[in-house]
Amino acid sequence: MSAVRSSVIRFGAGRSVRFRPRALAVSAGCALLALVLGVFAVGSGEFTIGPADVVRTLLGDGDPAQDFIVNELRLPRVATALLVGAALALAGALFQSLVRNPLGSPDVLGFTQGAAVGALAVVVMGGSSLALAAGAVTGGLVTGVAVYLLAWRHGVHGQRLVLVGIGTAAILTGVNGYLLTRGQLMDAARAVLWLTGSLDGRGWKDVLPLLVAMAVLVPVVLLGCGRALRVVEMGDDVASGLGIRVERLRLVLLAAAVLLASFAAAAAGPVNFVALTAPQLAKRLTKAPGPNLLPSMCVGAAMLVGADLAAQRVFPGHQLPVGVVTGVLGGGYLVWLLAAERRAGRI
Amino acid sequence: MEHGGSRLSGRGLTLSYERRTIAEDLTVAIPGRSFTVVVGPNACGKSTLLRALSRTLKPASGSVLLDGQDIAALPAKQVARTLGLLPQSSIAPDGITVAELVSRGRYPHQKLLRQWSPDDERVVAGSMAATGVADLADRMVDELSGGQRQRVWIAMALAQETPLLLLDEPTTYLDIAHQIEILDLCARLHEEEGRTLVAVLHDLNHAARYATHLIAMRDGRVVAEGAPGDIVTADLVEEVFRLPCRVIDDPETGTPLVVPADRRRASVTAHAGGKA
Numbered sequence: 001m002s003a004v005r006s007s008v009i010r011f012g013a014g015r016s017v018r019f020r021p022r023a024l025a026v027s028a029g030c031a032l033l034a035l036v037l038g039v040f041a042v043g044s045g046e047f048t049i050g051p052a053d054v055v056r057t058l059l060g061d062g063d064p065a066q067d068f069i070v071n072e073l074r075l076p077r078v079a080t081a082l083l084v085g086a087a088l089a090l091a092g093a094l095f096q097s098l099v100r101n102p103l104g105s106p107d108v109l110g111f112t113q114g115a116a117v118g119a120l121a122v123v124v125m126g127g128s129s130l131a132l133a134a135g136a137v138t139g140g141l142v143t144g145v146a147v148y149l150l151a152w153r154h155g156v157h158g159q160r161l162v163l164v165g166i167g168t169a170a171i172l173t174g175v176n177g178y179l180l181t182r183g184q185l186m187d188a189a190r191a192v193l194w195l196t197g198s199l200d201g202r203g204w205k206d207v208l209p210l211l212v213a214m215a216v217l218v219p220v221v222l223l224g225c226g227r228a229l230r231v232v233e234m235g236d237d238v239a240s241g242l243g244i245r246v247e248r249l250r251l252v253l254l255a256a257a258v259l260l261a262s263f264a265a266a267a268a269g270p271v272n273f274v275a276l277t278a279p280q281l282a283k284r285l286t287k288a289p290g291p292n293l294l295p296s297m298c299v300g301a302a303m304l305v306g307a308d309l310a311a312q313r314v315f316p317g318h319q320l321p322v323g324v325v326t327g328v329l330g331g332g333y334l335v336w337l338l339a340a341e342r343r344a345g346r347i
Numbered sequence: 348m349e350h351g352g353s354r355l356s357g358r359g360l361t362l363s364y365e366r367r368t369i370a371e372d373l374t375v376a377i378p379g380r381s382f383t384v385v386v387g388p389n390a391c392g393k394s395t396l397l398r399a400l401s402r403t404l405k406p407a408s409g410s411v412l413l414d415g416q417d418i419a420a421l422p423a424k425q426v427a428r429t430l431g432l433l434p435q436s437s438i439a440p441d442g443i444t445v446a447e448l449v450s451r452g453r454y455p456h457q458k459l460l461r462q463w464s465p466d467d468e469r470v471v472a473g474s475m476a477a478t479g480v481a482d483l484a485d486r487m488v489d490e491l492s493g494g495q496r497q498r499v500w501i502a503m504a505l506a507q508e509t510p511l512l513l514l515d516e517p518t519t520y521l522d523i524a525h526q527i528e529i530l531d532l533c534a535r536l537h538e539e540e541g542r543t544l545v546a547v548l549h550d551l552n553h554a555a556r557y558a559t560h561l562i563a564m565r566d567g568r569v570v571a572e573g574a575p576g577d578i579v580t581a582d583l584v585e586e587v588f589r590l591p592c593r594v595i596d597d598p599e600t601g602t603p604l605v606v607p608a609d610r611r612r613a614s615v616t617a618h619a620g621g622k623a
Contacts, residue, residue: 008463015460016460227462237398237403237436240403241513242454243427
């Protein structure tokens with residue numbers, strides 16, 4: 001009667017890996033969807049290129065004109081969308097699991113706003129895009145440390161972290177408003193666009209810092225901490241009894257999540273609600289308990305590429321920043337979530 | 348070996364949460380192969396002691412010894428292969444099945460490339476059979492009754508396959524039938540599988556009936572310890588719980604049975620006398 005929930009593959013020397021076919025299928029499906037949407041996104045624009053030509057060009061077999069448009073102009077934007085979506089979703093999945101609350105997400109907890117303060121400071125002072133990335137990461141990390149210390153009381157507990165984070169987010173939003181009034185008009189306009197979350201005019205130099213950060217952090221999180229995080233969801237004492245150093249794990253994963261969110265914000269601005277919604281959507285698709293880290297990443301990547309494609313296509317001749325699309329969709333989801341949580345008596 | 352074959356002991360423990368000190372210079376030894384039960388009034392430090400013995404709480408001073416070694420210096424996973432803990436604060440993740448929850452007890456035996464061995468399979472099935480939840484394997488944990496759920500958590504602790512198992516109030520929130528069911532299960536694990544069990548219990552009569560070794564605590568101190576038949580007296584209960592009582596033989600098992608004195612009738616009589 002019951003479906004196969006998990007499968008085991010054994011290979012020599014007593015080694016084995018265990019996985020859920022359904023979760024793997026969701027991950028593969030969403031990754032594929034993200035790539036297909038990506039091909040369409042690369043092909044669309046003032047100069048339309050068919051999907052077949054896009055793929056041929058990506059494989060290094062296109063004519064020079066298409067090669068320039070695809071690889072230099074449009075691919076960086078799509079690559080940014082894929083990576084930012086995956087990074088934000090992973091950060092969100094980590095936060096939601098660590099604070100055991102679906103509201104745990106870098107944009108609710110203030111880390112995104114912290115990254116924005118750092119980035120805006122750089123924008124207002126007129127720094128380069130590398131300085132902007134550094135500013136965003138510094139802002140995110142400082143906020144992370146502050147929230148951790150304020151919420152720390154013999155261990156960090158979910159509810160406390162959420163409340164402290166929401167307060168911090170409000171304060172930092174005020175700081176951002178102040179920074180905008182201090183900037184020159186041109187800088188302020190650039191800053192407002194950045195604050196909405198936009199993928200316009202991304203080049204490879206915007207992608208690179210995020211790519212490097214993810215190359216380091218994703219293996220650490222997925223392979224190094226994934227199984228332990230699943231156990232921590234059963235409560236700190238249970239996890240400690242099963243041989244996990246809970247506080248150390250939490251510190252490592254909070255740091256990783258803050259870094260992922262900050263690097264993502266540096267690349268595309270604070271794109272709202274992807275971190276909040278992607279892990280929840282992944283959970284509903286996989287029907288699996290646990291943090292669903294890999295499925296969340298794939299869902300997040302597909303979501304952001306899809307949202308960016310929609311942002312370019314919905315109003316012909318008038319592009320929206322992608323943050324507007326994720327904001328509208330995600331905001332609606334947040335309202336629904338709050339209503340559902342309230343019905344369930346959790347808030 | 349010290350303490351007559353004890354594998355787990357605490358020496359000179361000072362236990363505190365932030366600035367509130369629960370116990371000072373507390374020394375206890377869990378006799379090997381015993382079913383030890385810790386009793387005492389609310390806030391006497393019994394759960395705190397269990398948390399310290401399981402390394403969930405770091406003592407402010409003193410040390411916990413597991414097989415003669417300081418538990419704080421041992422690798423966490425190694426400790427978890429010797430010493431299991433069933434805390435009160437367990438959370439069943441949304442949408443988790445019984446089999447899955449129980450299989451998470453295998454965590455200390457697993458590695459990145461050894462995620463599910465035939466041993467894991469066998470032990471999880473055995474743990475579910477021993478606790479009578481094998482039929483529930485594919486059910487969602489949040490659909491179960493309180494008694495079933497507690498048996499599932501015990502199965503998870505059993506799957507950890509540790510010779511020592513600590514249980515913090517395993518019968519709280521259960522009705523009397525389920526309490527007895529859980530305690531019978533614990534007794535069976537102790538007798539048939541030779542595990543050393545340490546449980547915190549609220550019910551003194553249950554403690555006296557099931558324990559082979561009883562530790563009575565008050566205000567962070569051990570007031571008495573020993574076999575229930577030797578130490579449970581009216582004086583001890585009065586001293587530990589501030590409860591006047593009589594202790595009689597349990598007609599079923601012959602273990603001490605605590606019958607609280609009827610203070611109500613005494614006060615009713617006094618009132619009636621005053622009015623007349």
